Amino acid sequence: MEHIIEVQHLSHQFDDFVAVDDVSFSVEKGEIFSFLGPNGAGKSTVINVLTTLLRLQKGSVTIAGYDLARDPVKIRKSIGIVFQQETLDRDMTVWETLEFHGRLYGLERADRRERIERLITLVELETKQDDLTRNLSGGMKRRLEIARGLMTRPAVLFLDEPTIGLDPQTRTRMWEYLREVNEEGTTIFLTTHYMDEADQLSNHIDIIDHGKVIISGRSWELKNTLGQDLIYIETTDNVGATRIVGENPSVREVKKKGKGLLVMITEDGTHLLPGILESLQKEGIRLTAVNLKKPSMDDVFMHYTGKDLRDEEQPRMQPQARRTRR
Ligand SMILES: Nc1ncnc2c1ncn2[C@@H]1O[C@H](COP(=O)(O)OP(=O)(O)OP(=O)(O)O)[C@@H](O)[C@H]1O
Ligand SMILES: [Mg+2]
Secondary structure, X not given: OOEEEEEEXXXXXXXXXXXXXEEEEEEEOOOEEEEEOOOOOOHHHHHHHHOOOOOOOEEEEEEOOEEOOOOHHHHHHHEEEEOOOOOXXXXXXXXXXXXHHHHHOOOOHHHHHHHHHHHHHHOOOHHHOXXXXXXXXXXHHHHHHHHHHHOOOOOEEEEEOOOOOOOHHHHHHHHHHHHHHHHOOOEEEEEEOOHHHHHHHOOEEEEEEXXXXXXXXXHHHHHHOOOOEEEEEXXXXXXXXXXXXXXXXXXXXXXXXXXXXXXXXXXXXXXXXXXXXXXXXXXXXXXXXXXXXXXXXXXXXXXXXXXXXXXXXXXXXXXXXXXXXX
């Protein structure tokens, strides 16, 4: 399999703060690859190094066959970027934004025109093409930024939090655009802190936290690592329940979650559940809630990082990353 991105032992510091800590991964040509992690995990730092915005400090990076340390200019020509922060010129129209970008990259006039028309149709901005970008809605701006990232027909499109702040419908449409773009042959590297985005969109997910890749794999592979089913229970005695349930040979692990316990099991939950309930009853422990389900990306994240990603979707406060010193 051909790797279009190859990253080895990448580290990045801001002064003595280690934002990215010995990260290695590779992206196959043609796939959609997600970096999933909470605020401050180091996602933007990685994407900024890969797209040449930050200087490569340590480690090696190859993109589209070019070495980042030797050929940053060639890499820049092979990629498209959509930043986390909006970067549109408010005084340009939709058409001008794309036209300007095309010129910047030396596209021929006829080529520019053809691509602009196609991209404006792709992101459904036909009726807005002569509007100033300042007058677009947030979702339209995001779509325009994606179109701009695609002007140069990049081998790899980098998107840092592509759907941040968008409503659910617009997000779903955005995923459709990205799938279309991907089907036309562009490899996509995206960062997100939305579980469902990583889960639904990508072929491959790396979970990153505190600057380190914690686990990597296809969505179903990550979920399978938690076992076949998950049982969530709330009881009158969680300490006792943890001990009793943990003794069952088909139980892999019992973890505290919120008010209750998450039980990871290695066989079909519908078969196992009655026995578990019986063993609790025998010890006089009552159940107040029970729920059987398949592992989700939330559970995967929770399992490997020890926290709920949703907890961190509160107002964007200072990053919670611990300051690790070297
Ligand atoms: N220019 C900088 N100077 C100092 N520290 C920085 C700088 N840029 C990022 N950091 C720190 O590096 C860590 C990683 O930041 P980064 O922006 O890569 O996180 P992220 O995963 O993209 O988070 P978010 O989901 O909030 O966008 C954070 O603790 C951040 O405060
Ligand atoms: Mg970021």
